[in-house]
Amino acid sequence: MTELHAWKASDEFAAALRKRLAERKAYFADVVTPFINAHPKQPPYGTHGDATSFDFRIDGFADGDRKSPPPEGLSRAQARDWLKPVRGAAGEPWREALKNLNGIPSVDKVFHDFKIPVFVLSLHRLCRANVRDLEVGVYLTASVDLTEGKDCDHLTPVKLSEFYAAVEAEPSAA
Structure with missing residues (x-):
């Protein structure tokens, strides 16, 4: 069984992601x-x-x-x-x-700008984070530790219970 990891994005990273996702939607x-x-x-x-x-x-x-x-x-x-x-x-x-x-605004660029890996190669498989934009913040989850051995100032590891509580508290979850 694969372990799930979760992080909360910094306010700056969350704002940049939200802005880019809004730009993509508008595009x-x-x-x-x-x-x-x-x-x-x-x-x-x-x-x-x-x-x-x-x-x-x-x-x-x-x-x-x-x-x-x-x-x-x-x-x-x-x-x-x-x-x-x-x-x-x-x-x-x-x-x-x-x-x-093909002028679609790049989400990858936001990750690169904040020095956060878009994907990680682990045990012969590629793993990419999932992004959840919630009212209480932007969370990332992945089946591997995206930050292992890296200095990621814009991601704070959180317990899965905190992540799941944030998801369940989302108004659309009701």
Whole structure:
């Protein structure tokens, strides 16, 4: 059984995380969602995060209808599940869309700015923290000690009972 570790973020780290998460939410509302609404058959397609990052990259556009030719400016390949811009002028609007869609504000950068590891390699597995933004503060949990051997001024270890009490006290938990 894996032991869970918990930390409370400093006020500065919590404020930076909350600000960045709000920026990401606004970016999705202002940029990504309108693109999806304008291109319902070719929504963004890509790497949606993994154990090494809170961020993700959009690599192309969904290819839901492989029976008909792709839209002008996009190419299809048997080896991939998404469409990507063709070379040359025809693909330029789609390349510009990818550039714009990949402007998502980085949560990883906030971790790096505060010298907190985004992930840890432990016993041949990658572990990343989970972030819980609660009324009483921002908490991180992970199945390994993210701070072991590191000077993390912006994370204070807390007992799991404190973390669970904060989660249970959250108004949305009721």
